[in-house]
Amino acid sequence: xxxxxxxxxxxxxxxxxxxxxxxxxxxxxxxxxxxxxxxxxxxxxxxxxxxxxxxxxxxxxxxxxxxxxxxxxxxxxxxxxxxxxxxxxxxxxxxxxxxxxxxxxxxxxxxxxxxxxxxxxxxxxxxxxxxxxxxxxxxxxxxxxxxxxxxxxxxxxxxxxxxxxxxxxxxxxxxxxxxxxxxxxxxxxxxxxxxxxxxxxxxxxxxxxxxxxxxxxxxxxxxxxxxxxxxxxxxxxxxxxxxxxxxxxxxxxxxxxxxxxxxxxxxxxxxxxxxxxxxxxxxxxxxxxxxxxxxxxxxxxxxxxxxxxxxxxxxxxxxxxxxxxxxxxxxxxxxxxxxxxxxxxxxxxxxxxxxxxxxxxxxxxxxxxxxxxxxxxxxxxxxxxxxxxxxxxxxxxxxxxx
Amino acid sequence: xxxxxxxxxxxxxxxxxxxxxxxxxxxxxxxxxxxxxxxxxxxxxxxxxxxxxxxxxxxxxxxxxxxxxxxxxxxxxxxxxxxxxxxxxxxxxxxxxxxxxxxxxxxxxxxxxxxxxxxxxxxxxxxxxxxxxxxxxxxxxxxxxxxxxxxxxxxxxxxxxxxxxxxxxxxxxxxxxxxxxxxxxxxxxxxxxxxxxxxxxxxxxxxxxxxxxxxxxxxxxxxxxxxxxxxxxxxxxxxxxxxxxxxxxxxxxxxxxxxxxxxxxxxxxxxxxxxxxxxxxxxxxxxxxxxxxxxxxxxxxxxxxxxxxxxxxxxxxxxxxxxxxxxxxxxxxxxxxxxxxxxxxxxxxxxxxxxxxx
Numbered sequence: 001x002x003x004x005x006x007x008x009x010x011x012x013x014x015x016x017x018x019x020x021x022x023x024x025x026x027x028x029x030x031x032x033x034x035x036x037x038x039x040x041x042x043x044x045x046x047x048x049x050x051x052x053x054x055x056x057x058x059x060x061x062x063x064x065x066x067x068x069x070x071x072x073x074x075x076x077x078x079x080x081x082x083x084x085x086x087x088x089x090x091x092x093x094x095x096x097x098x099x100x101x102x103x104x105x106x107x108x109x110x111x112x113x114x115x116x117x118x119x120x121x122x123x124x125x126x127x128x129x130x131x132x133x134x135x136x137x138x139x140x141x142x143x144x145x146x147x148x149x150x151x152x153x154x155x156x157x158x159x160x161x162x163x164x165x166x167x168x169x170x171x172x173x174x175x176x177x178x179x180x181x182x183x184x185x186x187x188x189x190x191x192x193x194x195x196x197x198x199x200x201x202x203x204x205x206x207x208x209x210x211x212x213x214x215x216x217x218x219x220x221x222x223x224x225x226x227x228x229x230x231x232x233x234x235x236x237x238x239x240x241x242x243x244x245x246x247x248x249x250x251x252x253x254x255x256x257x258x259x260x261x262x263x264x265x266x267x268x269x270x271x272x273x274x275x276x277x278x279x280x281x282x283x284x285x286x287x288x289x290x291x292x293x294x295x296x297x298x299x300x301x302x303x304x305x306x307x308x309x310x311x312x313x314x315x316x317x318x319x320x321x322x323x324x325x326x327x328x329x330x331x332x333x334x335x336x337x338x339x340x341x342x343x344x345x346x347x348x349x350x351x352x353x354x355x356x357x358x359x360x361x362x363x364x365x366x367x368x369x370x371x372x373x374x375x376x377x378x379x380x381x382x383x384x385x386x387x388x389x390x391x392x393x394x395x396x397x398x399x400x401x402x
Numbered sequence: 403x404x405x406x407x408x409x410x411x412x413x414x415x416x417x418x419x420x421x422x423x424x425x426x427x428x429x430x431x432x433x434x435x436x437x438x439x440x441x442x443x444x445x446x447x448x449x450x451x452x453x454x455x456x457x458x459x460x461x462x463x464x465x466x467x468x469x470x471x472x473x474x475x476x477x478x479x480x481x482x483x484x485x486x487x488x489x490x491x492x493x494x495x496x497x498x499x500x501x502x503x504x505x506x507x508x509x510x511x512x513x514x515x516x517x518x519x520x521x522x523x524x525x526x527x528x529x530x531x532x533x534x535x536x537x538x539x540x541x542x543x544x545x546x547x548x549x550x551x552x553x554x555x556x557x558x559x560x561x562x563x564x565x566x567x568x569x570x571x572x573x574x575x576x577x578x579x580x581x582x583x584x585x586x587x588x589x590x591x592x593x594x595x596x597x598x599x600x601x602x603x604x605x606x607x608x609x610x611x612x613x614x615x616x617x618x619x620x621x622x623x624x625x626x627x628x629x630x631x632x633x634x635x636x637x638x639x640x641x642x643x644x645x646x647x648x649x650x651x652x653x654x655x656x657x658x659x660x661x662x663x664x665x666x667x668x669x670x671x672x673x674x675x676x677x678x679x680x681x682x683x684x685x686x687x688x689x690x691x692x693x694x695x696x697x698x699x700x701x702x703x704x705x706x707x708x709x710x711x712x713x714x715x716x717x718x719x720x721x722x723x724x725x726x727x728x729x730x731x732x733x734x735x736x737x738x739x740x741x742x743x744x745x746x747x748x749x750x751x752x753x754x755x756x757x758x759x760x
Contacts, residue, residue: 315754330742342621347607348665
């Protein structure tokens with residue numbers, strides 16, 4: 001009983017140590033003892049969220065420091081406490097007792113066989129780091145759920161995190177992932193860190209989140225859908241309106257590479273279609289040459305250029321032209337007053353008051369013409385390519401396959 | 403017959419002049435004032451025993467040279483006054499006595515009306531100062547070293563045309579309406595033919611009857627208030643210059659017609675309402691019941707010379723309206739244009755930055 005209380009206390013502690021929104025079980029990872037960094041937890045959470053979105057399973061992982069002998073019951077307790085989902089998996093690595101437990105909830109009990117449990121555990125064990133292990137664990141679970149031609153026991157609609165088709169109103173979440181998510185592993189850790197730092201700096205300075213996402217595949221979505229959904233459901237964007245821009249890149253063979261830049265909020269007005277295309281144009285060569293760091297550096301440079309308050313040189317010329325013209329007209333008017341001698345044009349002042357009589361007045365209707373011109377279609381210019389994503393929010397975006 | 407007439411003071415025999423302040427004749431020597439009407443008798447009596455004629459036989463002058471020139475003798479000092487043949491009143495260059503040339507305003511040439519001067523020489527000088535100082539970009543030298551070469555009060559002959567104008571005007575008019583639906587913009591143009599006819603009266607439309615006076619200068623100081631005009635009396639001319647008309651009423655009528663036609667046209671165009679655009683197609687204005695009067699209008703003419711060019715100013719001697727072109731300092735204008743232009747440009751550019759930064 002005492003242990004249970006301790007386990008409960010741990011669970012509560014874990015719960016509070018994660019600063020998540022209190023409404024739903026927004027964390028899938030319980031890390032007692034801080035073996036994972038904040039960013040790692042965030043990325044793992046997003047992987048779990050995706051699995052839940054796709055298959056309807058709440059897949060969790062717990063690193064416990066001390067749950068002597070009661071690993072399984074601790075897991076059961078933790079699952080029921082933390083998950084709103086009927087179906088799910090919770091793997092607990094009990095470091096104190098050097099044992100593990102796999103708790104299967106709901107439909108998982110029937111789907112996950114003992115053999116599969118071994119595969120799952122081995123996947124976790126295969127990596128040196130906790131992060132690598134848990135990532136592999138998620139990959140293994142996903143493989144199992146996918147390869148079994150398994151159909152989801154429940155429709156994903158209305159699951160926690162609002163990962164779904166849009167029946168319910170979209171509830172913005174807080175971003176847990178870093179601004180650079182390199183799922184396709186195109187950047188070194190150092191590069192990733194540097195970009196993250198740079199984008200965080202930009203976000204603070206210009207109140208706009210600039211993000212990079214690389215993925216190995218688009219999971220059947222179009223690049224636009226993928227980028228929009230990733231942006232929306234992971235809470236990207238600065239401030240109340242989630243202002244920001246995210247570039248999605250999927251590497252591949254020639255013709256299969258995809259790049260998509262999605263913008264939201266003021267991001268859509270800062271990065272017009274021209275700006276987005278300029279960025280894509282600037283990045284494309286480096287992407288083909290696999291100079292990913294250079295490509296994303298260009299992206300960051302251009303983004304900053306557009307964010308910097310800037311009034312173009314052409315506008316300066318326009319200002320000068322307008323100013324000079326106005327100045328010329330005003331001075332001309334003032335100088336024109338020096339000339340006061342001119343002929344009169346009429347004799348209005350000599351009209352005999354009340355002498356005007358209109359004796360005949362006819363207004364004949366002659367004809368009517370109606371001109372019809374098609375309205376100009378507003379495409380390409382302006383923010384351009386504005387569309388509504390699956391969350392119901394408005395995005396603008398430009399993309400390309402090459 | 404031509405002769406010089408002085409308005410003699412019945413008290414001291416000095417030459418009297420018309421005083422703008424009291425609107426009476428005043429003797430500058432004994433300060434006695436006379437009503438213009440009372441003085442008229444003296445005028446006619448003076449005319450009765452005036453028998454000095456000017457010398458048409460003067461052999462020194464060639465025929466063409468004396469064309470448009472007359473020689474008079476001053477009543478006070480006997481000095482010889484050479485003046486334009488149209489000059490009706492002037493002052494003697496020797497003794498300064500104001501003189502009215504007799505015969506210039508007699509018979510058919512006698513003006514019907516005269517508007518007496520209300521404002522004096524001092525007012526004209528002050529008006530010029532004010533006029534120049536109120537203008538910008540006046541060359542400094544012109545402003546500071548300005549001195550008046552000549553200032554004279556002139557009764558300028560005017561023809562006053564009164565008539566009824568019968569107008570018959572047709573217009574093409576359009577009503578334009580625009581709207582749009584989701585796919586198209588529509589513009590609907592309804593065309594109308596509009597006719598208007600009627601009449602409108604004009605009173606005392608003035609036309610400058612003096613060749614010497616520039617027409618634009620005279621029209622610029624309009625309007626004069628004819629209701630304050632009085633029946634002509636030579637007494638009003640004392641102390642001023644007066645010209646006889648040298649542009650006939652027949653010649654002047656074209657100018658009056660032009661102005662009357664324009665006014666009648668626009669007055670009737672104003673009755674064409676409810677249209678987006680109105681264009682007159684044909685305008686017929688017939689003048690009926692027309693008659694004209696011959697009047698003298700009071701004008702102060704001031705002349706000044708600068709950089710070899712003469713600048714003429716005119717002031718309405720009744721209302722004080724002052725006109726006259728003033729030279730502009732081109733350098734100052736260019737400088738101001740550049741400065742103001744740069745200022746506005748900088749302001750706009752600054753605003754754009756402000757908008758960009760917020």
